[in-house]
Amino acid sequence: MVKITFPDGTVREYEAGVTGLEIAKSISPRLAKEVLSISVNDETWDISRAITSDASIKLYKWEDEEGKHAFWHSSAHLMAEALEALYPGMKFGIGPSIENGFYYDVDPGDGVVIRDADMPKIEAKMKELARLKNAYQRSEVSKAEALSYFTEKNDEYKLELINELEDGTITFYKQGEFTDLCRGPHLPSTSAIKAVKVLSIAGAYWRGDEKRKQLTRIYAITFPKQKMLEECLVKLEEAQKRDHRKIGKELELFAFSQNVGQGLPLWLPKGAMLRERLENFLKKVQRKYGYVPVITPHIGNKQLYVTSGHYAKYGEDSFQPINTPAEGEEFLLKPMNCPHHCEIFKTKPVSYRDLPIRMAEFGTVYRYEQSGELHGLTRVRGFTQDDAHIFCRPDQLKDEFKKVIDIIQYIFKALDFKDYIVQVSLRDKENHEKYIGTEENWEKAESAIIEACDERGMNTIVEYGEAAFYGPKLDFMVRDAIGRKWQLGTIQVDYNLPERFELEYMGSDGVKHRPVMIHRAPFGSMERFVAVLIEHTAGKFPLWLTPEQVVVLPISEKYNEYAEKVSNVLNNSDIRSVLDDRNEKIGRKIRDNELKRIPFLLIVGEKEAETNTVSVRKQGDGDKGAMTIEEFSAFINNEVEEQLSSIDK
């Protein structure tokens, strides 16, 4: 007998060799139907694997990440089996489960290309194989056996993986005709896989290394029920409707032109209005925090970036230098603002009493991003950073850092970004070539960030190797509509640029000292921030931000004059109002303006003109009754006021 301890602490006895599935059966038939994997002493196992000694266990269902993982990982093997059947001789890389489904990286052999058009074929084969209800059979193999199996199969990718494993830890899983190197766990059989969708096909470098061969990555998702697949597809479709590229076009916020160049966004009037309001909002916050505005040119002498170290690191990712024919000087379109700000710091002697100096600039920068990386407004070649550099004394660093955290959290709260990830990006200690500066300064910078986060009680994740080349960062990441993570706000501690630019201040001791720099951008880039904002709000911006707050709709042409008067009165009291005097019926005007996500529609006809009132219609909420123009104007201004003041609470 073995003693099995459950998560709630209860202990039950079972025959030695009992499986997870049998334990589930002993609890309830329903659980037995739903259980997908099990953890045995914190190791995840197949539910069909025999437990031979006392253990603490936890059973996982679809609702648990571990359960989904087993399901999708098993599905990846099923897909591999299907691919092997369809493309004999195919070689396999890795096939993990991911957040939403799974993929398999495969090498179909020279000259064989798997195209989008092949996706239905793969899907059909997977369904056909799943119906065979083959069991996933686990076996422990020696390294020699493992190597010989894949040597026979001529699969160099698997051989590479096996060579990195230790003998005695290697397991194979086999279902039907397909055997794979795998740690598991897997489902008992393929029978649970009822719904299959191959989602996309893409290239992916073997082991993520662009110098190595590019394999074909096939993304797919599976479910235990057909209905779940349908729901998932509907969700994907809904998410696509929030795509900022689509809404940006619909609402006339921004555009791209081939004649201007790829990755160079054009802000249309409404988008520019939105962005301007965001900028003004941040400027106001920054004034409160003691920032001073600076303005620097769009180009700078190449030497500036050689000094900063950016040129050595990113010279190739910059637009090529502009030459002055007479002097033969080289200028770069500025890829970042910090060197310019360092030069501002140097314009006069600085005393320790002057610090911290907080220089802020909405600085437009240009980077020659790889063409395959460009994406709507989230990844562009010309963008505006809400940049600032704080020059401070070492003893002020942590406090300044915390204040920047406060600003970013304030901004995110104001725009209702609740789900964000705060990432501490540290250096990869193994990889010295990636970074500049002394060990000592890196230690200081990294601990300053970690301590500041602790003192602000922040929930952070730590990533090694994600630091900037000159210093560690704290990054605020937000997901877009289709689940991709984007870095928005960022705070970076930098001991290196002050060194390179020989920045100094006079200390209280009468000796010159080196200041520390904090680079920070709460929005990150205006372009990316607006993109994510569009996707979060689906284009329904908060009243205080939206380019058009009110549209006045006359019932017929007879009331155009009154409607225009209403609109003018509102505009004069700082409400952004426009007139829709098209020759259309009222129903049509309401529909069109609702689709444009206008927060308030004012319907005016005979009644309203006689009584100096407006009929108010709130977006998505229908008729709200009549008000006088003054009442409405006060109401809107009050709403805006309240929205903004509620952020402070």
Added chain:
RNA sequence: GCCGAUGUAGCUCAGGGGUAGAGCGUUUCCUUGGUAAGGAAGAGGUCAUGGGUUCAAUUCCCAUCAUUGGCUCCA
């Protein structure tokens, strides 16, 4: 940059070896209306660009450019 996909009217898209279609929008006219699409008529396209195959290419092939799903990169 690499692998795949896409490129037809302002927008969303259909079509297909014999030089093109729908819906929406736009223009004009009719209509003057009460809370999510009033009616009619018209304009609008070197079918991304450049080559090739063919009697004939927007359609097939190749290249380029742009967009796009990923990979790599991201100061």
